[in-house]
Amino acid sequence: DIQMTQSPSTLSASAGDRVIISCRASQSISDWLAWYQQKPGKVPKLLIYKASTLKDGVPSRFSGSGSGTEFTLTISSLQPDDFATYYCQQYYTYSYSFGQGTKLEIK
């Protein structure tokens, strides 16, 4: 199975900051990677798919990049609503494995 590793596990930042979350796959997944945002008690929300395609309705401050085994999620200017946990997910194979998550906290 493909293992997904995110870093960092926790990220402290302030509103207005630019933040980058990384995700590494244990083997090449081309660009079959998605990013989700999850808030406590809520269902995960798809932000980005195909590594860099923004889901309709997602603010443009979110962007994704990468291919193969290395991927990043960038939030260009943090807004108060962005403090949440973020997950990457590969869907190159049918074991749609997730990263362990990155909790974005208010500094």
Next chain:
Amino acid sequence: QVQLVESGGGLAKPGGSLRLSCAASGFSFSEYYMTWIRQAPNKGLEWLSYIGETGTITYYSDSVKGRFTVSRDNHRNLLYLQMDALRVDDTAMYYCAAKEAGAGAEPVDYWGQGTLVTVSS
């Protein structure tokens, strides 16, 4: 409107069984492949299983292979997860998710709200 409603969660003893259901409405269920995903309390997301549109193709994570069985009834728009030999670490919120086959590059189109499974003696 589109709905995925999970049910069947609750308290089970270690070694016991539960069957989860996911009722789909508002879309053509038979044209969607389905997945089960779970999230242990204060932990991350874990993909569990996949079932193709007709139900003939299934995949499982190593953590549940041989213990859980996914199935579907396209006439009744229902997805199931039969959970046997339950362990304490199966305690989690269980979500079903749907993706239209061959349409779009997103990994999922719809999520359910989840059903909570607690395994404890």
